[in-house]
Amino acid sequence: xxxxxxxxxxxxxxxxxxxxxxxxQKGYKATSIEEIVAATGSxxxxxxxxxxxxxxxxxxxxxxxxxxxxxxxxxxxxxxxxTTEKLYAVAEQLAADDLNHPLTKAADEFFHNEEKTSExxxxxxxxxxxxxxxxxxxxxEGIDRGEFMPGxxxxxxxxxxxxxxxxxxLSRRLNPEKTTLLYRDAVTxxxxxxxxxxxxxxx
Amino acid sequence: xxxxxxxxxxxxxxxxxxxxxxxxQKGYKATSIEEIVAATGSxxxxxxxxxxxxxxxxxxxxxxxxxxxxxxxxxxxxxxxxTTEKLYAVAEQLAADDLNHPLTKAADEFFHNEEKTSExxxxxxxxxxxxxxxxxxxxxEGIDRGEFMPGxxxxxxxxxxxxxxxxxxLSRRLNPEKTTLLYRDAVTxxxxxxxxxxxxxxx
DNA sequence: ATATATACCGAACGTTCAGTCAGTATTGTA
DNA sequence: TACAATACTGACTGAACGTTCGGTATATAT
Numbered sequence: 001x002x003x004x005x006x007x008x009x010x011x012x013x014x015x016x017x018x019x020x021x022x023x024x025q026k027g028y029k030a031t032s033i034e035e036i037v038a039a040t041g042s043x044x045x046x047x048x049x050x051x052x053x054x055x056x057x058x059x060x061x062x063x064x065x066x067x068x069x070x071x072x073x074x075x076x077x078x079x080x081x082x083t084t085e086k087l088y089a090v091a092e093q094l095a096a097d098d099l100n101h102p103l104t105k106a107a108d109e110f111f112h113n114e115e116k117t118s119e120x121x122x123x124x125x126x127x128x129x130x131x132x133x134x135x136x137x138x139x140x141e142g143i144d145r146g147e148f149m150p151g152x153x154x155x156x157x158x159x160x161x162x163x164x165x166x167x168x169x170l171s172r173r174l175n176p177e178k179t180t181l182l183y184r185d186a187v188t189x190x191x192x193x194x195x196x197x198x199x200x201x202x203x
Numbered sequence: 204x205x206x207x208x209x210x211x212x213x214x215x216x217x218x219x220x221x222x223x224x225x226x227x228q229k230g231y232k233a234t235s236i237e238e239i240v241a242a243t244g245s246x247x248x249x250x251x252x253x254x255x256x257x258x259x260x261x262x263x264x265x266x267x268x269x270x271x272x273x274x275x276x277x278x279x280x281x282x283x284x285x286t287t288e289k290l291y292a293v294a295e296q297l298a299a300d301d302l303n304h305p306l307t308k309a310a311d312e313f314f315h316n317e318e319k320t321s322e323x324x325x326x327x328x329x330x331x332x333x334x335x336x337x338x339x340x341x342x343x344e345g346i347d348r349g350e351f352m353p354g355x356x357x358x359x360x361x362x363x364x365x366x367x368x369x370x371x372x373l374s375r376r377l378n379p380e381k382t383t384l385l386y387r388d389a390v391t392x393x394x395x396x397x398x399x400x401x402x403x404x405x406x
Numbered sequence: 407a408t409a410t411a412t413a414c415c416g417a418a419c420g421t422t423c424a425g426t427c428a429g430t431a432t433t434g435t436a
Numbered sequence: 437t438a439c440a441a442t443a444c445t446g447a448c449t450g451a452a453c454g455t456t457c458g459g460t461a462t463a464t465a466t
Contacts (some may be wrong), residue, residue: 004463008413029316032453043415045457050413054454112312115233158373159388163362166369170361185362193396207433211443235423246445248426257424352438 012050016038020061025104028058029113031106055120058110065103065125069093087187090138094164095183098171103174134159135160148191163190215253218243223264226309231261232316234309238328258323261313270332272296286345290390291339297367298386301374308375338363351394366393 018039031052037044046176051057064079073093080086111124135157142148167186171179221242225234240247254260258342276296283289301307314327338360345351372391374382 002464004412007463011413031456034453037416044455045416046414048455051417109315113232122234155388156392157386158385159366159370159392161313162369162373162385162389163392164369165372166365166367167362169368169372170365181358182361182365185358186365189359189362189366189393189396191396193392193394205434207442210433214443236425237423240446247424248446249444251425 008050011042011046015042015047016052016057016061016064019057020103023058023061024103028106028110053117055117058106059120059123061103062110062127063108063123066130068124069097083138083145083147084191086138087142087191088184091164091183091187092180094168095171095180098168098179104168108169131159132161160190163187211253214245214249218245218250218253219260219263219267222260223306226261226264227306231309231313256320257319261309262304262326263324265310265313265330266326269333272300286348286350287394288343289341290345290394291387294367294370294386294390295383297371298374298383301371301386307371311372335360335364358366363393366390 015036019031019036022035022039025031026035033044033047034142040047044139047057073090076093077086078088080089102194116124132154136153139148139156139160140153143150164183165188167182171182174182213237220238222234222239225238225242228234229238239250243250250260254263259289276293279292279296280289283292319327335357339356342351342359342363343356346353346356366389367386370386374385377385
């Protein structure tokens, strides 16, 4: 890799980082290319040289983030013995993400903006599938270990995803302590439910 | 109420209905005032005569919807004896809403658009408080009746809200059957959890 | 030294869109 | 009938914003 390529990559990273900061601060739509230009010192044209579009830039950030999350998890998974512990750890990590890395806010907004390139659409679908697969794996592991009731891990994976998704949304107006609490409560409920009477289970 | 006022009210309703159809179809941002104009036959100025702004118009629809939902619930609540049944009924109604009345999609989008009048902000906060209070009531009732484990109904209300919120989001790309299933699974998990070992509860 | 590809610049473009306003039509009232 | 209030019109405004494109600078290869 020669000097030019190196410089180029640095620039690209610089743009990405500035963009991330702005997206985090102001959300997706409210962040204009002009502002990213102002923050980087780079030019508008250059941004479009490195990234196909605003969407493309944002997607790049999301994928980067996803990679980091996964890496982080892989490094820490061995710390937790039972699947139950792992579930709580996941909740903890997600809550922390909510707090420290609020690209989530921009991400939600982005996910809800209706006009998307078909390419973006498919890359987003990929990410979602990966999340569900992650959940499903974890749940299946818990079932196999006898920690969780035997059940359809695939369906439960969707429920778990819904819970995390919802917690994420609601946490937006919560303070840090309440956010952590919400995630933890959510997992506890997921694990144990609230019913006293187990007959209802067969409904 | 004289003829003029009557006519005026009809016009207002006509605008609201056309707007609802469009918001449902295309989402909040993607629906332009021009399109509402085209759909109503009314003029742009007239819309602004009847509604303060696009936001105001949308909020009007949301509040109308909320009122209908509540009314509908009040009429049907007596059909369900136990709180558990009520919870499932709520899930059913929410799932049906998701399917038949997908103003939800536009609503989510709207909720995530960051720039809002302070008035809109506060009216939204009101709605949220009402939802949580509704959940809390229901849960407290369940606890009092001995159906649910004693616990902090307020905290659980947030968890329940998160679950419904998340289910709503995920259902966006699901077909009707899977949507209904998701809501039902979510409530079942909420009620019973997935853990076999109850010791974890004290974590 | 020259040629070429890569990296970068920024003014201009085209479009979108919520909101305004000066004016007109219609209905109610004195 | 005259006056006033309410209901309605639609051309226009002004600002925002993503994207493009003709052009320049710089490093590498020949």
